[in-house]
Amino acid sequence: MRMSTWIRQHVAALRALLVLTAITGIVYPLVVFAVAQLPGLHDKAEGSLITVDGKTVGSSIIGQSFTDKDGNALVQYFQSRPSAAGDGYDPLSTAASNLGPESIVDTLDGDPANVKPSLLSTVCSRSKAVADREGVDGSRPFCTKDGVGAVLSVIGPRDADGEVSQPVQVVSVNEACPTTPFLNTYRGVKVECAKPGEDYSVGRIVPIYGDASTDTPVPTDAVTASGSGLDPHISPEYAAIQVARIAQARNISEDQVRALIDAHTDGRTLGFLGEPRINVVELNLELDSKYPFRS
Template sequence: MRRTPHWAAQHLAAVRVVLVLTVVVGLLYPLAMTAFAQLPDFRHQAHGSLVTAQGRAVGSSLIGQNFTDAKGNPLIQYFQPRPSAAGNGYDPTASGASNLGPESVVDQLPTAGQPNSGKPSLLTQVCARSLAVGQLEHVDGSRPYCTPDGVGAVLGVYRSGGLTGAVTRVVSLNQACPTKPFLTSYQGVAVQCAKPTEDYSAALTVPVRGNAPANPVVPPDAVTASASGLDPQIGPAYARLQAARVANARGMRVADVLKLVSQYTTGRALGVLGEPGVNVLELNLALDRSHPYPAKEA
């Protein structure tokens, strides 16, 4: 009797392994996990942890969403989430961060006639968001290294010896002409506005702290996006900052709004991991149930 060649036996064994693994890992295992996920204790999570209101899905408890009007303006009756860098904001198909770090302090200024051609630095994004939150909540939105008009307070300083020597020229790198620079002079030299088409790479980058408080009123999670861009929670401090606005819009007492904030605040995982958070969607839905907007007149 002829024996199967050694090379053929090896190939047949490999084919059998592929077929078995395909059935087990590619078919049986997924079906088993799908069936397991439909058990009563897991069905809600398996279907996306959807949150419903009046019989329809309005979001997920795991993914944040914006509460804005058609023009992108914050709705005053709702708590606002933290910023998002996922697509146009909280896009689950584009989850991710901005990938900008602490050295991102100089803007790419837009060219004339093309307002969308520029790109703000991380510092300017933080400054602009802090200013906007301050205006919305009627608090001081100033931050260190930010100008009063909400861009990064960064100078481009030219010296006679390159890195050393007397200052010969100073430019406010993030304030395009004809904007008036946030400083009139630096070490005796007048500060100029920036021209979008000019190259300032030879200048020394000098951030200016300014006189903003060391601990800004607007908390960090109000001005920075999460790593995923989908974080559904904000910190208790940011929620408390918004309480007065929401209470006024809905005709409630601030104390009652703060009680709801506490109710929807979750602690650290396992008591030690992460920070306490407030689920914005669930809190806003609770407000809609208890005090619908617009507020009814007494």
């Protein structure tokens, strides 16, 4: 290859680099910035910030936890859905729990602080906590009355299909001793509590449906986190079971609370996408504005 051809190729490559750098590194960002300044888009581009009396109090697209320093729900506020982002709604730690439907067995340890609950037990415990707070029935299929997953390890010889033909030991794997198991017996064998640190995977893992209805007053969004951990919305069903508590805490009527819920309920996007939803941050701010809480 002659030197002049080599130079021409490198000069052409340099020109392409400079042109693409100008387009993608200067022109495109400037165009995006300019479009973001248009009326109706500026606030969204700035993070959809919410200000009260000139002070920024949050964002309409990022949820908040309405709890005290110990994580207990503040009775005067509507509660958000659970969050797996950091300590809750941390934009720098946006994430899901990464637990799936097969996560039904807790990891038990002698130290209660080291217990790692399964997704099933997490849902069960949240449902019980919401039910206790709102005065509704939080029982769910596959959950014990104490709010853990109702799961047994059935140990014994197996048949050709992998079923335990005759159990010799049955353990409630999510109930650590000395807890009394949620079932007395299973197929004629006394159910035992789980000894922390013991491995019961040798048995067949059997979730127990129980007699709870699938039509529970505690909706799904009250017991599961969103994929981002930042969702600021709850369902109208979750808001509805919180009405009585809010009304009592703020000394107002339930109809006044429901009127605010109706005003903050958004329908399906474009009329058919998603589900009706309520922005909890905006709803709680209007609660404080119209009906201040007095302890």
